Amino acid sequence: MNLKWMTGFILALCVQLVQGLSVHFKIPKPIYVALGRELVLDASIEKTTEEKIFMVTWERISDKGARRLATYPGKTQDPKISMEREGSTLRIAGVQESDFGRYTITVTNQNGIQTSDEKDVGKHEKPPEASVVLLCDVSREEAQWDSPVFTWLVDGVELTNQTANMSDGGSKLHLQGMKGNNYTCISNSSLGTSVSHFIIPDSTEGPDGCPSCPIRTVIVSLVIVLAVIGLFLFLRRNRLLSYTPPRGRNNNNLSS
Template sequence: MNDSCAFKPRMNLKWMTGFILALCVQLVQGLSVHFKIPKPIYVALGRDLVLDASIEKNVEENIFMVTWECSSDKGARRLATFPGKTQDPKISMEREGTTLRIAGVQESDFGRYTITVTNQDGIQTSDEKDVRKHEKPSEATVVLLCDVSRDEAQWDSPVLTWLADGVELTNQTANMSDGGSKLHLQGMKGHNYTCISNSSLGTSVAQFIIPDSTESPDGCRSCAIPTVIVSLVIVLAVIGIFLLLRRNRLLRYTPPSDRNNSISQ
């Protein structure tokens, strides 16, 4: 009897604890906030930083306040509160506080950002994101796309092969992505690019030729047109000097009487 009586309070306490935890989870589960990009975000000095968050809530819930904070080695600081105004003119909020924008990022702006959302009942939820400094600007590149029609069903995927001036390209000699369908031309020196597609549907070949008619002997296409203009100016200057010297020579050997007659006429 004693054991059974001692067992019931334990079960009741365990049941009550589980019920309270479940109730808390149910209350909080209706409100959540998360960043649209879960990975750390990189930004260079002097550029603009934009952090986007998304809030999920029940229909009957109202957002009472949205706050943004940044933590770094120098400590934590509050950046903005919605509704409200920011103290720093370079910081602004959009979309009812779920988007934070910082213009002209400085060293002090790198760190861990936290967005905290509070509803009308005082329940809070938050999410964090690391903002790191990007040291080197990303290089722009031109990409050739080899697109194969998939209108008809087939059992295999096309195998793509790229040629540059007749020489086959590999991952060691060229920058290819998306299974070889994209060829990045950064650092490439070819003029005739060929994409060959092999599959159960057959073989298809596509070519892309970079015109080199305006290329100068040293390989500088942009220098070709200015070089032509400079050459034309030099030729015209030489012709002008030649005509001027010829005129002076004729005047030098013309008798004075003939010069006077020519002037009077």
């Protein structure tokens, strides 16, 4: 009995190796998604021309246990879950706490041979911080044996890794949290030294360093002018409505 089982297992394994059915996620590492966002799990299914995909299933294992989410061909019971590309792509709209866990895609061919892959999906707590970057690009028309060394100055003061956020060998300077107007990049290599300047004007700032002060001043001034004009028109209208000509003058005009 054991020999028969082993023979069948070896034959099935050989058939699988010959047919080459496989599935794997395009992003090998665990992925993270925030609550309320959309989750997309994209897998790649490889097979030979003779093979046919009989079924694709998606399952999730979380703290609440295991659950089958979708089966292709077929329809999903949850309206926020959908499949694309013959079941190889799973979409979940409006991610909730229960959507975090380990996802498994299982592919079955016409011979009943299965292959699967897993993907961990975690919760992302804090949105990523956006940053504006200054790039010091150096043209390299001729070959050189070394790489350029970059130095950044802000208002004449040299930056270091402790005082600024630089990446890509110092060629990129991230401006998040930076204060200054005159940015200078110095590139030094065996081909020579080049200097580039970038100036950020502060014309939008007020005398006290408030970026929105000029706009705020214009708006307040405009509101005051409109208020004065409105008050003037209101008083003039009330004066005209309450005005009555003198009776004596009218009587004299009639008698004459």
